[in-house]
Amino acid sequence: MGPKRKRERDDGDVEPDENDNEQNGTPEGSSLSSSKVVHAIVPFSIEYLHPGQKGKPKKKKATKKRNSNGPATPTTPTATLNPFSKEGFDVPIVVKPVARWEGLKPYKNFMIGEESFGVNQHVYVNHSDAPQGTDLSDMDMHDFWVAKVLEIRALDAQHVYVRVVWYYWPDELPNGRSYYHGKNELVASNHMEVIDAMTVTGRAHVQHWQENDEEEEVSGFFWRQKYHMLLRQLSKVREHCICKRSHNPDNLMIGCNNPDCKKWLHEECIIEDVLRKTYRRLVLKEPVTEATSPPNVKGSSGANGTKEPWEGMFQAKIKNKDKIATAVITDLREDGGENKEESKGEDTSGDDEEGKEKHPKTWKEDIVCLVCHEKVQ
Numbered sequence: 001m002g003p004k005r006k007r008e009r010d011d012g013d014v015e016p017d018e019n020d021n022e023q024n025g026t027p028e029g030s031s032l033s034s035s036k037v038v039h040a041i042v043p044f045s046i047e048y049l050h051p052g053q054k055g056k057p058k059k060k061k062a063t064k065k066r067n068s069n070g071p072a073t074p075t076t077p078t079a080t081l082n083p084f085s086k087e088g089f090d091v092p093i094v095v096k097p098v099a100r101w102e103g104l105k106p107y108k109n110f111m112i113g114e115e116s117f118g119v120n121q122h123v124y125v126n127h128s129d130a131p132q133g134t135d136l137s138d139m140d141m142h143d144f145w146v147a148k149v150l151e152i153r154a155l156d157a158q159h160v161y162v163r164v165v166w167y168y169w170p171d172e173l174p175n176g177r178s179y180y181h182g183k184n185e186l187v188a189s190n191h192m193e194v195i196d197a198m199t200v201t202g203r204a205h206v207q208h209w210q211e212n213d214e215e216e217e218v219s220g221f222f223w224r225q226k227y228h229m230l231l232r233q234l235s236k237v238r239e240h241c242i243c244k245r246s247h248n249p250d251n252l253m254i255g256c257n258n259p260d261c262k263k264w265l266h267e268e269c270i271i272e273d274v275l276r277k278t279y280r281r282l283v284l285k286e287p288v289t290e291a292t293s294p295p296n297v298k299g300s301s302g303a304n305g306t307k308e309p310w311e312g313m314f315q316a317k318i319k320n321k322d323k324i325a326t327a328v329i330t331d332l333r334e335d336g337g338e339n340k341e342e343s344k345g346e347d348t349s350g351d352d353e354e355g356k357e358k359h360p361k362t363w364k365e366d367i368v369c370l371v372c373h374e375k376v377q
Helices: 034-039 098-102 267-282
Strands: 014-016 045-048 093-096 105-112 115-118 122-125 145-156 159-168 185-196 200-204 206-208 221-228 253-255 264-266 314-321 324-331 362-366
Touching: 045 185, 093 098, 115 145, 115 200, 122 159, 145 185, 253 267, 264 267, 267 314, 267 324
Parallel strands: 185 221, 206 221
Antiparallel strands: 014 105, 045 093, 105 115, 105 145, 122 145, 122 200, 145 159, 159 185, 253 264, 314 324, 324 362
16 A cells, blocks of 8 residues: 655644643644755654663764664663553663753644644655655555654654654564565564654554464554564564464465364475375375374475475365365376375366366365364364
8 A cells, every 4th residue: 555645845734732731733834845855864863771781872873764773871761652561662762862852842643745644653654765756656665664653743844753663674674584474564663763754655554463363364564573672682473383383474374173272284384294195105105194294393395405205296285165175186297106096085187277188186185183183174
């Protein structure tokens, strides 16, 4: 979802906080020029009170670019409005220079053109040098930063400042993206910064995915994990399946409906289990029970860099029709194998949608839970 406007000159109007005793009304003034929009210098910096930090804080230049070089020790810590305080991510901070920041008038929202942005809302922040008039509506939102508005203060319409807490794209983390990070996944943090209001590009919609809620569906941008900037630590995410690995929401998972199990199984782990059993039964002529050896602990075939023996001989995929999941197995061998009769399950070679003239031997099999070995209904 992209902003509806172009990155042109807009009014930096703000709406005063209702609790402010000063005169209500929006500051009057002209709009910012395009050079200030792109290269605006913010005269404020945030410093963190970190008990483990020793020595004097390093002075930093005020730039638009996010700086996560580490904590500094403030002289007068102030309470923060960090949305992750209940999770132990709240940190005392000071906005410097203190007197200048506290001297600015607080507001509950600000206007960019005809769009209003308020405290506790999520926003896109443009950190590029996009020229004036660039149409942002068709741009990839992954090219923007995402933040949550914590505080708004202004001197006048030309000087509106927003204290935000950043969300990270997984690629921006110190160790980069992990296998479980989805395409639209963000990582919450306690990394705060004061930015120029004119760098805000549009409203963002970010969902907090509660992984323990089995019924919650994820759509659009979301977060489930938190990054502690001072400690450079990531919170843990839920583990699933027999492989004890986390779930990438871009991929399929199958739930076991055995009330004594109820484990979630990765699609790739199920497929690996099906292929291993098929290979042992049809090629090695071994008796196969449901309680065979578990899939690779990495959760995927050949995860250790070696080729699995069934590769090029069999392939499998999961079909989920009418909320009933089955495994569809295809024999890729030229002769279809000498023991077609040993393949179990429903023969689907006649209605396989992929083949037109020649149909490799294809059949369906029930999915068995990798943990309790019961049939998944």
